[in-house]
Amino acid sequence: MNPVPVSPMTGHQTEVKDFGMELHLQGRSAIVMGGSQGLGLGIARALAREGVQPCLLARTEDTLRQAARALASDTGITPLWHVVDFSNPDSVQSCLTTLRDSLPETDIIIGNGGGPPLGPATICDPALWQKEATTMLLPTMQLVSQYLPGMRQRQFGRVIMVSSTSVAEPIPNLVLSSALRSALASWGKTLAREVARDGVTVNTLLPGRFETDRIASLNRIRTEKAGIPLEEFRRQKEDNVPVGRYGQPEELGHMTAFLASPLAAYITDTCIPVDGGLLHGF
Ligand SMILES: NC(=O)c1ccc[n+]([C@@H]2O[C@H](COP(=O)([O-])OP(=O)(O)OC[C@H]3O[C@@H](n4cnc5c(N)ncnc54)[C@H](OP(=O)(O)O)[C@@H]3O)[C@@H](O)[C@H]2O)c1
Numbered sequence: 001m002n003p004v005p006v007s008p009m010t011g012h013q014t015e016v017k018d019f020g021m022e023l024h025l026q027g028r029s030a031i032v033m034g035g036s037q038g039l040g041l042g043i044a045r046a047l048a049r050e051g052v053q054p055c056l057l058a059r060t061e062d063t064l065r066q067a068a069r070a071l072a073s074d075t076g077i078t079p080l081w082h083v084v085d086f087s088n089p090d091s092v093q094s095c096l097t098t099l100r101d102s103l104p105e106t107d108i109i110i111g112n113g114g115g116p117p118l119g120p121a122t123i124c125d126p127a128l129w130q131k132e133a134t135t136m137l138l139p140t141m142q143l144v145s146q147y148l149p150g151m152r153q154r155q156f157g158r159v160i161m162v163s164s165t166s167v168a169e170p171i172p173n174l175v176l177s178s179a180l181r182s183a184l185a186s187w188g189k190t191l192a193r194e195v196a197r198d199g200v201t202v203n204t205l206l207p208g209r210f211e212t213d214r215i216a217s218l219n220r221i222r223t224e225k226a227g228i229p230l231e232e233f234r235r236q237k238e239d240n241v242p243v244g245r246y247g248q249p250e251e252l253g254h255m256t257a258f259l260a261s262p263l264a265a266y267i268t269d270t271c272i273p274v275d276g277g278l279l280h281g282f
Helices: 038-049 061-075 089-102 126-136 138-154 175-198 213-226 230-240 249-260
Strands: 029-033 053-058 080-083 108-111 157-162 200-207 270-274
Touching (some): 029 038, 029 138, 038 249, 053 089, 089 138, 108 138, 126 175, 138 200, 175 200, 249 270
Parallel strands (some): 029 053, 108 157, 157 200, 200 270
16 A cells, blocks of 8 residues: 655645556556656656656766665666766767667656756846756757657657646746746647657646655745745645645656556647646636
8 A cells, every 4th residue: 555645734635546557558668857756756656566667867876776776676667777967968968879779769758857946037047048948958859859750650659748837827936947848848739749640649747746855945945035934834835735735756657657558549739737736727
């Protein structure tokens, strides 16, 4: 039985069960960008539980090793992993070259990574915009373009991007996230139409607030600025989510595993919130 996610602040809980739905993913492979922790690791775990072999990409070798060991012991599937820095074009190029040999084909690509820093729209730092655009857009596009011909030929492929609710509703003081994620989601929608007849689907997930290191460090920065205790800030944030708690990374993983499966062949060109009801509009 999986642990029951419960908010330490509000006490709301929801049981995340393994309902045992057959997703027909056994024997597939996936590349999970930013797969060593947080949402990426939650997705890799959900996929591995369905018999998918993940290949994890991130910067820190130790964390990758630990994640691979944990996945192997939890799921019985031993992941591949590669060190790469998405902000460094040479590192991305060398990763693509290595992957061409170690993983010539893949079925599923999870476009994910670290998020951009906080910042307002009133200040424009061209170097920062250039760096974040390079980091957040190009590696996903390059990886997809390397594997797309094989996916189209085999008439099966899944491109799933981990984005943010900021695509549907910009988040104050997080302009890089809102603007660049919208650009990537738009690229995905364009791609979805181009490959729709080839068994390849392209979708973007819009996570709300999930329990990860990134959200913890953003919350620390925000509370220091606002001068309120971290626990109080967290309680407010959770109270704003209709289900009353942050999500667990594996809950995003469940949606991802379904979208990756052949059962989701008729779902493409969409942006799907996974946010405990945070987004209210259509
Ligand atoms: N958590 C949330 O509630 C939430 C909500 C909406 C959107 N998001 C977005 O979803 C994405 C994942 O979030 P998260 O909370 O899972 O973040 P996280 O816990 O910080 O994990 C980020 C992952 O990406 C890797 N990574 C970071 N920078 C990288 C780089 N330059 N090159 C290669 N790998 C890199 C990290 O490993 P290394 O540090 O070792 O490289 C790690 O595996 C982020 O873009 C975040 O903004 C998160």
